[in-house]
Amino acid sequence: MSQAAMVDDLMSPEAIRDPYGYFGRLRLDDPVHWNERHRSWLVTRYADVDACFRDPRLSSDRVVPHYAGQGTGTAAAGEPGDEERGWLQPIRTVLADWMVFQDPPEHTRLRRSVSHAFTPHTVARMEPRIREIVDELLDQVSGREEIDFVRELAFPLPAIVIAELLGVPASDRELFKELSDELSPLVFGELSEPDRHERAGRALLGLADYFRDLMRHYRAQPADNLVSTLVEHYEADGLSEDEVAANCVLLLFAGHETTTNLLACGLLALLEHPHQRGLLQRDPDLAAGAVEEFLRYDGPTKLSVRWVAVDLELAGRTIRTGQRVMLLQATANRDPDVFDRPDELLIDRASNPHLAFGLKTHYCLGAPLARLEARLAVPRALARFPELRPAAAQLQWHPTIMIRGPRALPVHLGPDVRATRVEGAPR
Ligand code: HEM
Numbered sequence: 001m002s003q004a005a006m007v008d009d010l011m012s013p014e015a016i017r018d019p020y021g022y023f024g025r026l027r028l029d030d031p032v033h034w035n036e037r038h039r040s041w042l043v044t045r046y047a048d049v050d051a052c053f054r055d056p057r058l059s060s061d062r063v064v065p066h067y068a069g070q071g072t073g074t075a076a077a078g079e080p081g082d083e084e085r086g087w088l089q090p091i092r093t094v095l096a097d098w099m100v101f102q103d104p105p106e107h108t109r110l111r112r113s114v115s116h117a118f119t120p121h122t123v124a125r126m127e128p129r130i131r132e133i134v135d136e137l138l139d140q141v142s143g144r145e146e147i148d149f150v151r152e153l154a155f156p157l158p159a160i161v162i163a164e165l166l167g168v169p170a171s172d173r174e175l176f177k178e179l180s181d182e183l184s185p186l187v188f189g190e191l192s193e194p195d196r197h198e199r200a201g202r203a204l205l206g207l208a209d210y211f212r213d214l215m216r217h218y219r220a221q222p223a224d225n226l227v228s229t230l231v232e233h234y235e236a237d238g239l240s241e242d243e244v245a246a247n248c249v250l251l252l253f254a255g256h257e258t259t260t261n262l263l264a265c266g267l268l269a270l271l272e273h274p275h276q277r278g279l280l281q282r283d284p285d286l287a288a289g290a291v292e293e294f295l296r297y298d299g300p301t302k303l304s305v306r307w308v309a310v311d312l313e314l315a316g317r318t319i320r321t322g323q324r325v326m327l328l329q330a331t332a333n334r335d336p337d338v339f340d341r342p343d344e345l346l347i348d349r350a351s352n353p354h355l356a357f358g359l360k361t362h363y364c365l366g367a368p369l370a371r372l373e374a375r376l377a378v379p380r381a382l383a384r385f386p387e388l389r390p391a392a393a394q395l396q397w398h399p400t401i402m403i404r405g406p407r408a409l410p411v412h413l414g415p416d417v418r419a420t421r422v423e424g425a426p427r
Contacts, residue, residue, distance in 0.1 A: 008037045016397050019302050019404065020343070023331045032315040038401075040305075040324040041317070046335035046355070048314055049327045053359035058306035058325060059103050060362060063095045091201040094208050097246035100254070100362055103309075107361060113237035114247050115365060117229035123368045126165065127376070133160050134377050138384050142416040146391050149381075149409040150264050157377055158259035161369070162252055167218060167225030176210070179203040180252055204249065211245035226251070255366045258300040259373055261398075261405025266294035266378045268409060271390050273345045280347055281386065284379055290347035291374040295333075296354035297345045302330040302404050304358055329355045330404065387414025 009015065015022040026033055027044035035042050043049055052058055095101060099110040137156060141147045159177050168176050182203035211227065218228040227248060234244045270277040270290075280286050306325045311318065319325065333354045334342040340349075357364035364370070382388060391410035398405050 008035065010035070010038055010401050011399060016399050019330045020334055023328055024334060027328075027331045027335065032317045032319075034317075035326075038324075038326075040326045041314075041319055042326050042328060043314065044328045044331040045315075046332040046338045049329065049332040049355055050359065052306060052314070052325060052327050053304075053355070053362075055312065056103075057308065057310040057312050059309040060101055060107070060306060061103055062305055062307045062324070063092060063098075063101045088201060091204055093242075094204055094246045094249065097243045098250045099247055100250060104361065109238055110243060110247060111365070113234060113239050113244075114230070114251070116233060116237070117226045118251070118365060120368045122165070122226070123372060126161065126369070127372060129164070130157075130161055130373055130376050131380075133157060134380050138381060138416075138418075141413065142419050144413060146410060146412050149267055149411050150260065150406065151408065153377060153381065154260045154263035154267075154409070157263065158256050158370075158373060161373060162255040165226050165369075166248060166252065167214065167223060167227040172210075176207075176252075179207050179210070180256055183207070183249075183253055207249045207252065208242070208245045211248040212241060214248075215241060215244060251366070254364075255369060257403060257405070259366075259370045261300035261403060262291075262294060262370055262374050263377050264406055264409045265298040265300065265404065266291065266374055267381065267411075268390075268395075268406065269294055269297055269345050270378070270382065271388070271411070276345050276347050277382065280379060281382055284383075286347055287375045287379045288371070289349065289352070290378070291371050292352045292354065293345060293347045293349060294374065294378075295356035296339070296349075296352055297333075298404065299329065299333060299354065299356035300404055301356060301358075301402065303328045303402055304362075305402075326401075329358075384417055385413045385415070386417060388412065389414070 012022075023042070023044055026042060031043070031045040032048060033042045033044070034040075043052055097110075099107050099114065102110060134153070134157060137153050141152050159180070160173070163170075163173055163176055180203070183200050214227050215231050218225070218231050222228050222232065230244050230248070234241070270280065276290075280290050303326045306327065308319050308321050308323045308325060311321050313319070333339070333356065336342050338353065357367045357370075389412050391412045392408075395406040396408065398407060
């Protein structure tokens with residue numbers, strides 16, 4: 001098979017199962033490659049991905065071109081037709097307010113306001129609570145022989161954390177979770193039944209309405225949470241109510257599935273590398289470095305999308321205004337020009353400048369939160385269930401262009417160390 005045919009379909013089973021082998025070949029043979037099927041440039045080398053993240057000629061405003069029928073920066077399902085464009089219009093309005101789809105100066109205004117409320121200090125204060133939630137989730141599975149780690153821990157933990165951070169009452173949690181799950185195909189380009197895009201759109205509008213109501217609630221009764229802080233400051237920061245509500249949906253969404261996948265892929269990587277797992281179990285101080293390595297080795301974001309605003313040259317190729325560019329963090333993070341032994345998991349790497357959270361203007365606002373959740377959850381699960389091991393020979397991966405993660409991660413738990421202790425075996 002020719003190289004061009006091999007890299008033609010980003011959704012092929014091979015590309016979904018092993019994006020590293022699949023796109024890694026491209027990094028060697030054709031590092032800035034035009035993919036006709038997806039009508040996109042694929043940029044695969046670290047130096048080029050890094051340069052593109054920093055280049056203002058590459059725009060993040062991919063919502064407007066998508067709905068104008070020029071391409072799709074979010075979904076993989078092709079361009080919308082006229083009828084679809086009609087019902088998509090209100091959805092466009094919400095997505096267009098997301099900071100991640102804006103360029104400066106609009107982006108700067110939105111990000112500044114949200115980052116006032118969502119500071120590293122706010123996140124650090126969550127540590128005892130996150131520890132508690134992890135322990136409660138582990139308590140719930142104690143005594144069971146086999147569990148799906150995604151369902152029991154990797155999925156609920158970030159959902160509960162982001163809901164509490166935003167100020168979503170526990171009684172609304174189920175509705176909130178349902179709506180956020182429905183949204184995924186629209187944003188990450190998932191292969192799914194056609195009506196899921198329409199459902200995802202309705203979920204997006206439902207969530208924006210939900211946050212407008214929550215803003216009203218906290219305006220009347222201020223509390224110690226992110227929505228309440230935003231309500232206090234947004235007018236002075238020059239934001240509208242719709243913009244705040246839209247960016248709350250973004251926080252909810254961006255903070256959820258990505259973190260679920262970090263927890264699942266992180267645990268999986270350790271299960272597949274017993275020596276590295278042993279290092280972490282013997283020395284918990286390696287946890288922060290281990291999380292960086294999970295992000296590099298098999299991180300949740302395979303790629304980020306940009307739209308060319310001004311012609312540019314890259315690796316001898318001319319990239320034209322109006323074309324779409326996919327920045328492949330997955331291959332950049334395994335580039336041998338930057339990382340020693342790039343295809344190996346080494347949790348004590350001396351240097352790890354991975355691009356899993358992007359760079360510069362749109363650098364992930366939730367990076368400290370995602371890091372904290374992973375640093376607490378994965379080592380705690382292994383410390384409590386030291387004999388935890390995989391229970392499935394083969395995994396099913398989410399069939400999306402942008403996101404990497406298993407649909408389920410079945411594991412045998414083995415004995416719960418804490419339960420043994422409680423039963424009267426002091427250690
Ligand atoms: C492991 C988990 C996560 C990964 C891998 C991740 C990855 C990313 C990446 C690659 C971007 C940049 C996108 C671009 O340049 O187009 C981004 C942006 C963003 N992320 Fe995350 N993210 C994670 C967790 C979170 C969490 C927990 C939150 C919030 C609760 C969050 C909120 C955001 C926001 C608001 C942006 C937009 C920033 C901007 O446009 O200025 N993310 N994330």
